[in-house]
Amino acid sequence: MAGLYFEQFSPGQEFAHDWTRTVTEMDNVLFSSLTMNVQPLHIDAHFAARTEFKRPLVSSLFTLGLMIGMTVNDTTLGTTVANLGMSEVAFPKPVFAGDTLHVRTRVLSVRESRSRPNAGIVEFEHLALNQDDDIVARCKRSALMHKAPA
Numbered sequence: 001m002a003g004l005y006f007e008q009f010s011p012g013q014e015f016a017h018d019w020t021r022t023v024t025e026m027d028n029v030l031f032s033s034l035t036m037n038v039q040p041l042h043i044d045a046h047f048a049a050r051t052e053f054k055r056p057l058v059s060s061l062f063t064l065g066l067m068i069g070m071t072v073n074d075t076t077l078g079t080t081v082a083n084l085g086m087s088e089v090a091f092p093k094p095v096f097a098g099d100t101l102h103v104r105t106r107v108l109s110v111r112e113s114r115s116r117p118n119a120g121i122v123e124f125e126h127l128a129l130n131q132d133d134d135i136v137a138r139c140k141r142s143a144l145m146h147k148a149p150a
Contacts, residue, residue: 003072003079005148006110006120013107019070023058025097031062058095063137067128070103076143081119084142093136100131108140118147 032042040047041057048056064086095101108123122145128137 003075003077004145005079006122006145007148009107009110009122009145011107011109015071015074015105017070017074017103017105019073020100020102021066021070022100023062023066023095023097025056027062028056028058028097032059035059035061037061053094053096055096058097058099060091060095060137063091063095063101063128064089064139066101067103067126067137067139068141070101070128071105071124071126075105075124076145079146081116081144081146084121084144086142087140089137089139091137093130093134095130095136099136101128101136103128113144116144119144120147121145 029043031037032039037043037059039059041051041053042059043056045056048054068086104127106125108125110120110122113119113121122143124141124143126137126139126141127135130136
């Protein structure tokens with residue numbers, strides 16, 4: 001099991017995740033289609049060419065999902081009970097097809113669960129960066145994590 005248990009997290013702990021991912025035009029079109037996001041800025045190259053960006057933007061929700069997904073192997077794979085939520089989600093720079101993303105994570109806080117004696121809550125801050133190390137996405141995420149088996 002690659003994920004860490006609640007007791008293995010501590011505030012200030014940092015992860016530079018090894019996974020990287022080059023985003024493709026197909027990723028963007030398929031994700032936009034699957035989520036019924038018909039915004040032409042994501043799926044219409046002719047429309048996007050007339051905008052300040054000059055090309056389609058990758059859906060921010062795809063970027064958010066990819067960012068969090070790229071953290072799972074090092075942090076929560078097989079050790080999480082549930083994702084409790086995300087806050088302070090921001091996309092300071094756009095993502096385009098051809099950008100290669102990597103992610104860093106910092107543990108902000110850990111606390112015992114008040115309702116589940118076998119679990120605790122870990123708050124993460126995730127940052128997604130492109131190939132130029134520009135931050136393209138960030139969020140805080142809370143996860144309910146299993147405690148290590150006795």
